[in-house]
Amino acid sequence: MSVRSAIRPASVDETTNPTASKSKGIKGNTFWFWVFVGPFVAGLLVFSYLPILWSLVLSFFEAQNTVTPTKFVGLQNYVDMLTDPNFLSSLGTFSIFAVFIVPLTFVLSLALALLVNQVKVARVFFRSVFFLPTACSYVVASLIWKLSIFNGVRFGLANTVLGWFGVDQIAWLSTSDPPWFWLPIVTVRLWLQLGFYMILFIAGLQRISPTLYEAAYVDGAKPGWQTFRFITLPQLRATSIAVLLLNLIAAYQAFDEFYNLIGSTANYARPPLVYLYTVSLGSIQDLGRGSAGALILAVIIMLLTLLQNKIFGFGKAND
Amino acid sequence: MAALERTAGTPQPIGYTRTPLGVVGAVLRWIALIIATILFMLPFYLVLRNALSTDADITAPDWKFFPTDLQWGNFGELFSDENVPMARALWNSAVVGVLGTGGQLLLASMAGYGLARIPYQHAEKIFYAIVGTLMIPAAVTFIPSFIVVSSLGWVSSLRGLIIPTLFSGFAAFLFRQYFLGFPRELEEAARVDGAGYLGTFWRIVVPNSLPFFAAIAAITFIGNWNSFIWPLVIGQDSSSWTVQVAMSTFITAQTINIHQLFMAAAVSILPLVLIFAFLQRYLIQGVTQSGIKD
Numbered sequence: 001m002s003v004r005s006a007i008r009p010a011s012v013d014e015t016t017n018p019t020a021s022k023s024k025g026i027k028g029n030t031f032w033f034w035v036f037v038g039p040f041v042a043g044l045l046v047f048s049y050l051p052i053l054w055s056l057v058l059s060f061f062e063a064q065n066t067v068t069p070t071k072f073v074g075l076q077n078y079v080d081m082l083t084d085p086n087f088l089s090s091l092g093t094f095s096i097f098a099v100f101i102v103p104l105t106f107v108l109s110l111a112l113a114l115l116v117n118q119v120k121v122a123r124v125f126f127r128s129v130f131f132l133p134t135a136c137s138y139v140v141a142s143l144i145w146k147l148s149i150f151n152g153v154r155f156g157l158a159n160t161v162l163g164w165f166g167v168d169q170i171a172w173l174s175t176s177d178p179p180w181f182w183l184p185i186v187t188v189r190l191w192l193q194l195g196f197y198m199i200l201f202i203a204g205l206q207r208i209s210p211t212l213y214e215a216a217y218v219d220g221a222k223p224g225w226q227t228f229r230f231i232t233l234p235q236l237r238a239t240s241i242a243v244l245l246l247n248l249i250a251a252y253q254a255f256d257e258f259y260n261l262i263g264s265t266a267n268y269a270r271p272p273l274v275y276l277y278t279v280s281l282g283s284i285q286d287l288g289r290g291s292a293g294a295l296i297l298a299v300i301i302m303l304l305t306l307l308q309n310k311i312f313g314f315g316k317a318n319d
Numbered sequence: 320m321a322a323l324e325r326t327a328g329t330p331q332p333i334g335y336t337r338t339p340l341g342v343v344g345a346v347l348r349w350i351a352l353i354i355a356t357i358l359f360m361l362p363f364y365l366v367l368r369n370a371l372s373t374d375a376d377i378t379a380p381d382w383k384f385f386p387t388d389l390q391w392g393n394f395g396e397l398f399s400d401e402n403v404p405m406a407r408a409l410w411n412s413a414v415v416g417v418l419g420t421g422g423q424l425l426l427a428s429m430a431g432y433g434l435a436r437i438p439y440q441h442a443e444k445i446f447y448a449i450v451g452t453l454m455i456p457a458a459v460t461f462i463p464s465f466i467v468v469s470s471l472g473w474v475s476s477l478r479g480l481i482i483p484t485l486f487s488g489f490a491a492f493l494f495r496q497y498f499l500g501f502p503r504e505l506e507e508a509a510r511v512d513g514a515g516y517l518g519t520f521w522r523i524v525v526p527n528s529l530p531f532f533a534a535i536a537a538i539t540f541i542g543n544w545n546s547f548i549w550p551l552v553i554g555q556d557s558s559s560w561t562v563q564v565a566m567s568t569f570i571t572a573q574t575i576n577i578h579q580l581f582m583a584a585a586v587s588i589l590p591l592v593l594i595f596a597f598l599q600r601y602l603i604q605g606v607t608q609s610g611i612k613d
Contacts, residue, residue: 029438032516036433037445040426043486048452051463058466067466115352128599129356132363135591137545139563140584141362143570147577148365153378157365160382191362196606203607224344253456256547260567273459273548280462281552287466294459301456 055291063288077292086267087293090275097271098251100186105247106240109194113201114228127202131195138256141188146173146261150184173261176268181261185269188257193250197243204239208232245308252301272297366588369581370394377577393582403575404557405583408565412544412587415480415561419543420536422485428532431494432520436506446495452488465552475559480550484543490535493608497531498524534605537598541591562587 054067059077061069081087116126133141149157152171159169172180212231221227233240255273262269264278276297280290369377370393372386398406433439434446464483473479505527509519525532550561560568562583569580595602 030440033433033437033439033442036429036437036516036520040430040486040491041445041448043426043482044449044452044488047464047467047483047486048455048460048488051460051467052455054466055463067470111351112355115348115355118348119352126352126356128595129359131599131603132592132595133359135541135545135595136362136588137547137563139545139547139567139570140366140587143566143580143584144362144365146570147580148369149362155378155380155382157382191359195359199603199606249456253459259547259551260570263571276462277548277552281465287462290462291466294462298456298459301459302454305454 055294058288059292059295061288063291064284064286067287069288073288077288078296080289081293081296086270086275087272089267090270090272093269094252094254094271096182097185097254098248100182101189101251102244102247104186104190105193105197106243108190109197109243110201110236110240112194112198113205114232116198117202117205127199130198133191134193134195136192138188138192139260141192142257142260145184145188145257176266179268181269184261185257188261189251189254193247197247200239200243201236204236205232208235241308245305248304249301252297252304363588366581366585369578370585371582372578374576374578377581390578393578394586397579397582397586400575400579403579403583404560405562405565405579405586407558408560408562409583409586411477411480411560412562413590414477415550416540416544416590418477419481419484420540422481423487423490423539424532424536426485427487427490427535428494428525429520430491431496432498432524434491434495435498435501437516449488449491453492461548461552464549468553474553475556476553477559479553480559480561484546484549487539490539493535497528501528530601530604533598534601534608537594537602538605541594541602544587544591 058067058069060072060074062071062073062076063069112130116123116130119126150172151157151159152174153159153169156169156172158172163169170180172184175181208231212235213227216227216231217223221230253273254271255277258269258271258274259277264270264274264282270278272293276290276293278284279293280287368384368386371389371391373388373390376383376386376388397403430449434442434449439445468474468479468483471479473482501524505523506519509523514522545563546561547563547567550564551567554560554564557565557568566580566583566587569575569583
């Protein structure tokens with residue numbers, strides 16, 4: 001199911017038995033392999049491997065306002081980050097965010113997929129309606145949410161609707177007590193990503209063999225909850241795992257909506273990436289600590305990925 | 320992910336189409352669909368409404384569903400107003416979107432083809448080196464990448480916006496998987512006619528793979544057009560802002576009129592809506608094949 005599990009290297013017999021042989025010298029397979037793959041690999045070295053190595057080096061140095069540091073500080077940057085209350089609270093912010101966004105996305109995108117899949121007329125229309133927001137950018141969505149829907153003044157749509165019921169206007173985004181900001185933060189991401197996960201679920205639903213439903217029908221299973229509980233859900237296991245994992249990793253890297261709705265300087269509701277941005281490129285400009293933080297995050301995300309690989313045993317579920 | 324490639328709609332059997340609760344259930348489902356449709360379309364409507372309103376209308380204390388008077392002039396104003404760098408920002412986004420997508424497709428498809436079809440003793444090691452980058456969470460790399468790009472002196476330049484984004488290990492991986500399944504007979508015929516790897520690739524493989532290219536291109540373009548964190552980090556002066564960075568700047572520092580900001584948003588959504596209108600089938604294929612959108 002996951003990208004990584006599907007990877008099996010091409011064995012030699014999988015590739016063409018070419019007419020050109022190595023004896024052709026410069027025009028042999030090796031030469032052509034590098035013509036095709038070389039430019040890509042060169043770019044990967046410069047823009048993927050080099051940055052990470054450089055970051056690793058920087059994370060052991062004092063590197064405020066410089067990318068060529070001189071003062072070696074050992075693990076001090078890591079200690080600083082792991083004892084930095086702001087960094088720890090950013091991990092806390094992510095945890096709360098994940099508790100909201102992961103289950104909600106899962107349930108709602110599955111519900112949309114089931115609805116769209118059962119509709120007999122205008123199925124493509126509804127699928128497009130729910131999928132269209134995935135093309136919208138987080139910046140545009142944040143703009144709508146902040147200045148139109150959840151505007152803290154009277155002309156905001158949410159406050160207007162509340163006003164009809166005699167509720168006082170709420171400053172949705174600018175106060176952390178009570179933490180109303182979670183409502184815009186969570187709903188903006190739901191609007192943007194539900195359609196994407198819905199498409200994954202629809203693909204999963206369409207792969208379920210109809211004979212299973214026929215068999216269940218013959219066995220007297222009631223259409224509805226029973227069929228859903230004992231056929232649909234188990235058959236969607238692989239898709240479900242993918243949806244949960246992709247969603248969790250995406251939530252972990254949340255940046256755009258927090259930055260645009262709340263800003264990078266507020267000390268509440270600041271997820272890890274926004275804090276790292278502040279530390280390394282914002283007001284503090286400390287690339288050593290920023291690099292250490294980025295590597296800590298990368299390790300946590302990799303561990304999450306490996307952990308769920310262990311738990312669910314990817315690759316077995318979907319072949 | 321391989322299992323996600325089969326998305327052909329299968330006819331539903333009798334047992335499946337009998338949905339619960341009969342007529343009541345059908346009515347409830349339609350109500351749910353209609354409410355969801357309204358909720359999902361509302362934000363798009365708000366962009367249009369605000370883009371074509373006066374500021375007085377947008378900020379009126381009593382909320383109006385329709386603007387009193389449609390301001391079509393707001394569109395032209397976006398491009399003629401000296402104080403709003405939106406025209407430049409849209410141009411930057413277009414350049415980044417087109418060059419970034421074209422470059423990524425070219426590099427990744429050639430790499431994928433080389434890995435899938437050209438025998439080389441170290442190909443497996445190279446492949447793992449490429450796939451290894453998939454393990455690194457993309458967003459975390461913005462700090463390391465910034466360090467390299469600023470050392471190259473590419474901050475606030477189109478080069479800095481485009482070149483570092485061209486090397487997608489994920490795209491190369493998808494292309495390799497695709498080319499492994501490409502029918503060999505077509506290539507054999509070209510080889511017999513004396514075409515080399517390049518000739519075969521350009522004259523036979525690419526023309527016969529256009530739907531797959533379209534799927535990856537659509538996803539890549541949307542990702543490039545909407546990307547925010549990298550352009551934000553690189554675009555340190557307003558001449559190199561993309562439309563996303565420009566809009567973001569004005570969300571916080573409201574130094575332009577609200578209707579201009581919403582007009583910019585409306586214009587920035589337009590190319591994506593067009594992609595959706597014409598390429599949705601490929602997009603959905605791409606999404607189900609990859610299951611990843613970054």
